Every structure is written in structure tokens, then in C-alpha cells.
Amino acid sequence: MLDSTADHAEQASAAQFVYLGRQPILDRHGALSAYELLFRAGAHNYAEVTDDAQATAQVVARAIGGIGVQAALGLHRGFVNIDRALLFNDIVHLMPPERFVLEILETVKFDALLARRLGELRRAGFQVALDDVVELTDDVLAALPYADIVKIDFLLTERAALPKLASMLRAQGKTLIAEKVETREDFELARDLGFDLFQGYFFARPQVLAAPRNRSPRPGLLRLLALLSRDAGIFELEAELKLNPSVVVQLMRLVNSSAFGLGRNISSLREAIIATGTRQIARWAQLLLYADSGDLPWRADPLVQLAGTRSRFMELAAGWLRPSDDDFADAAFMTGIFSLVHVVVGSTPAVVLEKLGLAPQIRDAIVLRSGPLGILLRLAEAAGEGADGAQIAAAVDAPAGFAALTPEVLAELNLSAAAWFGAHIEEAA
Template identity: 60%
Template sequence: MPHSSLKRAAPAKHGQSVYVGRQPILDGDGALVAYELLFRDSPDNRARIHDDVQATAHVVARTIGEIGVPAVLGPHQGFVNMSRELLFDDIVHIMQPQRFVLELLENITFDESLFKRCAQLRNAGFRFALDDVVKLDDALLAALPTVDIVKVDFLAADHGQLPALAAAVKRRGKLLVAEKVETHHDLLRARHLGFDLFQGYFFARPQVLSARRESPARGSLLRLMAVLAGEPGMRELEAELKRNPDIVVQLMRLANSSAQARRRRVSSLRDAIAATGTRQLMHWAQLLLYADGSGLPWRSDPLLQLVGTRARFLELAAEALRPADEAFSDAAFMTGIFSLVHVVLDMQPTEILDKLHLSAEIRAAILAGEGPLGALLGIARAAEQGDAPAIDASRHAQPSLDALTPAVLAKLQFEAAAWFAQHRMDQDEDDA
């Protein structure tokens, strides 16, 4: 995809409101135990969803970064709808396993790769709920070992099958949730069948929460990312963050979300940096920078997907050329990250790069395609477009790139795409 063809939405105005819906999930005594979190784009209590991936991305970004987990969930857990695509996305690792239940949509395809991914996430502490179950069939029985909770749609389910369905689920030790409970009769029947939790209009309609959007200036985010890329000390990072109060507000919310698992409250900027970790802070800054005008981060954004894959491709290529030169591979990664930032800000590349504290080599690579980094960037762009002659021209211009044969480049492209899809935030807890 040519990078010049990417268009960005108009940036959100500072002070614009953001919204999240939540519907309570109750136990048999009527006590609140959790909320299902729902996409809302206005104070109207209606779901206008055109894309499941985008809807969930908005819900998570707003709950964690803008409204705040304590305000949305209190001490309770949140059920979040997850498509198959999002299960393989970094969005999962922004959420704390102790606070969020991953709710698998009814149209998800279960196969070996999904079973493996769910096992990885369960090992990380997540629980899964299977959504909108309406009957007992082979597909349900195959999915049960992967999930912890089964949500049965009381409106759509075959009530003649409900006793067998409930019994089969309970025998396998799963928690049963009756959703779309709309009458007192529904509640009595669900209780009689052994359901554990209940959700529906009989108890409460979804509530819409809102907050004023905080929009950190993109110039500030660029500076923060440049500082983070240089492996800063705590004092340097604190100083940079203190120049950006909006970012600090979101960082404190993110850190306190992380700190819930440790049963301690983050109250200082230094504590927030330590609790979050520089790697997750870098991810968060990138998400904010590449978010569109509606606040959408994540891999559903084609620009974010392109820049992430390009940066990793350049890093891998640099490692292949100079295995012992970590500084070169780091510079290659940053060349990829900043090679598209002018598209985000709708400004000339020279104007943007003048605001960044990047090395002369990175700047020359992006602006003029000069040096080894510029040649690698040229190869990356040509590879994205499948332009074999351009790849050959870049290799011939720099004899040091001869090692990047077509077979090697194909392998690196595959590895870069896999890296982007398979998440690199698993160690954030250790970094924190």
C-alpha cells in the first residue's frame, strides 16, 4: 500500500465527550457482580456498530485511558466483546486479566490457532465467556474446554433444549449466565435450571457513562516517544511527562488499572512509570499518536498496522545485516516508526522531523533515502508494494545489502507480520 494514499480522519476537538455503556450482571440474590461494557458514540442509549473490532477498541481505550477503570467498573469485573481478530491483537494486553473477562462473539471461528491463543491468554490469567449461546450442539461442546463462562440468550434459545443445555454446561464446571432476561418468568426459569448469573432488561437497561476527552497534543507525544526510544532514566522520563499533563492523567489511570492486581494505589508519577513499564508506555504513546479522530487505536487502523509491521521489518533486516549492532537495529526500528508520522499530522515530513530529536542518520533516511537506513526504508516500501525492480535497485545501490536476497526478504516480511499479530506485550508485567 503506498504510504501517500493513507487518509486520516480530522482530529477530535479538545473537550469532546466520550461514552461507554454498561449493563449490570447480577447473582441469584440480586447483588451486582460485573458489568458488560458496550459501545456507545453518544448519550443516546443505542448501539450503532458498523465494525466489531472498532467498537471494542473504542470501549477499551475509553474505559482505561479516558473515563478510567475505577469510574466504569468500581470493584467489579467488566465483560468485553472480543472478535477473533482482537484476540490476536495488542489490545488484550492493555487490559488487566483480573478486571476484564473476554467475551467471545457468537460468530467466532474455533480452530487450532484460536484454541492455542486462548490457552496462552488463560495462562496469563484471563477468563473467557462464550456469548449468545442458543442451543446444545457439537460446536458448543467443542468450545466448552476453552471457556469459563457460558452466556445463554434467553430470548433466542430453544426453551425445550434449555434443561439439557444447562445440565451439559454445569457438568463441565462452567458458570452459567442468563442474558436478555426480560420477565420475572424468565428469571424464575433460569434460577430453576441452575443459572448462576443474570443480565437483561428485567433488571436494568444499559447505563451510558461519559467523560470529557483528553487529547494530548501530538507534538508532545512525538517528543515522549523520542525520549522513550533512547532508554531514558527515571528522572529524564519524569521531566518529559511533567511537560504533558494530559498524558500524565492517562498514564495514572493506566498505572492504577495495572496496580489493582497488586492491591496498591499508584499516587506519584514515578510510581506510575514503574507500575506501567516503559514498553507499555511506549505502546500507549503510539496508540494515542496513531489514533484517528474518534480515538480509535489498535490494529483495525490500517496506518497503525502498516507502521508497526514496517518498523519491525526494518529492525529484522538490520539485525540480519549487522547481528552484533544493537544500535543499528534500534535506529532501523525508529526509522520505520517515524517514516509515516507526517501522514498522521498532515504536515510536510521536514516540518515534522525538525520537531524531533532524531539522529542525523534517521532523518536523512526518511527525508532523502540516504545511507544504509535509507536503503532499508526503500526496500521496505518497495516490498509493501510488491515492487521487485525497486527492491533490486535499492540492493544494488548499497552493496552491503546483498545479503537481503528475495528469499531472506520474504522470510523477514512474514516474521514482521507475525510479530505484529502475535503481540509483544507479554512481558509488560515483568517490566513494571
């Protein structure tokens, strides 16, 4: 009976708060250098990770929009575990690169596509760390030119192999972190071998941080997205955001966590809109929209999965067709999101979209299936049903260039989009 009561109390607490673990990373003198941010489902200090992408997404959401970067990291950087799906996901760009290190999981398969993506992220200012290295495998050797930091697992690495491993990595100019250091002997060995940073239970176990959970009402998010879709002015955005306090709280945390070149914190809503930019605001609102989907946890809600995969598929396809046209990709994502809004509010697409005053090209794509966005929506629906989308792309009414969406390309895009809902940044209720 006592165990049952304790379980109910923990579940009630988890419904009201979001949690985040952090473990210190120290320098050679014992001074704090950085934190690794870790997923925690509750106040208990262990991970319960069943999905790497989901865990990372929630860590980012909680660090930026829930607890806040300043509270989670202070003046230090945060290492965040990241899998292949998230490396190619826009969630990465919600993290200020000067505050976050992308720690690539050892399960990530390295190839030319990943090399190109890591190059892009490093040019954007991110540092890349390789996690849980125990030997110089082919994947590790291939990834080394694209990494700044290497974390050596002291629990699994053979002691006799450590000197050569450390020497080779130092010769290539990599910052070395000894992780899972649990004894003084391991710390002294790592220090003697020239390791730069140290992490493990010998120094400190992870600390669990908590913050009240924010709720974001759907009607307000819908209105906000509709304004963004038609390039509304700052005054309209400000007026709408004032009606959504929980979104404003997260927006202020987002802008105050990032270096926008202002050299100071933002205190007014108008300043926050200008500093953050409508693209970032839209990304937050899009991802929050389907997060609170009734009684089901978002991971189990088919509407959440359908909305996420459809919108992501359309965004990826738009980027494939027009690589330099971010506006087209954004419009494609919003078309996917709004194509299911009528299900959320229990109405028809025409009625809902007319009331929202949505951008004409998005409204027509959903109601009439017309224009490039309409064709992309038909492709997304076909992908979701396992139908042959290549026939739609090659049809006579398809715009120029759509024929490049071959069955092989569509299959790859659909596979990538399928990971999106698992990378949803808002945790379940």
C-alpha cells in the first residue's frame, strides 16, 4: 500500500514538473568546465531512456523552454547526447551553438551524408564530441576529422590500450575527456596520459533539476501560426503572444538563453520577437501544437505521429526540390501541420482555415490540393498510406522538378520523416 501511494505521488509530481539531470565535467585542476545534460523522467536519479531521439528532444526542450539555459548551465557549456535523426533535425538549431556541444552517440553510423552534415553544424559554430569511444574503429577513424572532442569510456577501455589511444587522439589535436571515472587511480591515470577534462562518479553523480511544467493552449498556437504563415507584423504577433502567457515564458527563455549579439538579456516581448525571429518562434509553436493531445501520451497518440511525420516529410521534400528556399520549406511544414487542424478542433478544413485567415497558398493546398504545396501534401498523404507517390510527382499537373522525387528519394524522405515524431521537443503530459 505504501509503495502504491509513493508511486501515485511520484506520478502526480511528474505531471506538474519537468526534470533534467546534469553531471559536471571538470578540468585538470578540478574546476567546473561544463555539464552533460541527461534525460530524467522524474525526480529519481536514473535515466529510463527507451528512445534516444525522444530523450534528447526532451532534454533540449527542458533546458531551453522549461528550466532555462541559465539555470541549467550557468556560464558553462552543456553536452547533449544526439542520434543520427536529430543531427539532421531542426531541433539542433534551437540550441545556441556557443552553449551546447553535440555529443554523438556511439550507435550512429558514419557515412558521407553525416560527414557533410557535421561540416555544416561545425561551420554554424557547434563543437562535436564523439561519445563512449573505447578503440579506434573504422567509424571512429572516419568521424575524427569532423569531431573536436573525444570522450573515452574508462569503464570499458582496456587499460593497456589507453596510452596509445590517448596519444593518437592528442596527436590529431582532439580535446580528450575521460568519462565514467570512478576511482582516484583512474583519475590520476587519465591526468598522466594528458586528458583535458574528466567526468564520472568519482567527482559527482548527476544532479536532478526541476521546473514547473508549462502548458500551451492549442487555439492560441493556431492563431499564432496563422499570423506567422502570412508574415504578420510585430504588433500583431505581440498582441497574440500576450494572450498566451505560457508561450511567452518559453519564448523569453529561448531568447535569453541565446547569443543574439545584443550583449544583454531581453526584457520586453517586442524585443524578444525581434531578437528571436519569426522562424524560431514558428518552430516552437509548430512543435508545441500537437504536444498536448488529450488523454494519450504524445508518444502513443496517432494524431501526433501523423502530424509530425507528415509535416516533416513535406519540409524535407521541399528542401530537396528547392535547397536554397527556406520560405518554401517553412510553408511546406506549416501546410502539413494545418492539414490536420480540423481533426483537432472537430470541424472541416475549409471552415477552420477560413477562420484562421491562413496564407492563401497554404489554405488552397489543403482545401483544393492545388499548387506546389498541394502536390507535396498529396505526396505526404501517399507516403503515410504506403502508396506510390512517385506517380503523383511525375504526373502532368505536377510542377517542374517534381519528377526528381523518384521512389528511392521518396522512400529516404519518408524514412527520415518517420523519426520526427520521436524527436518532438515537448514532453508528454
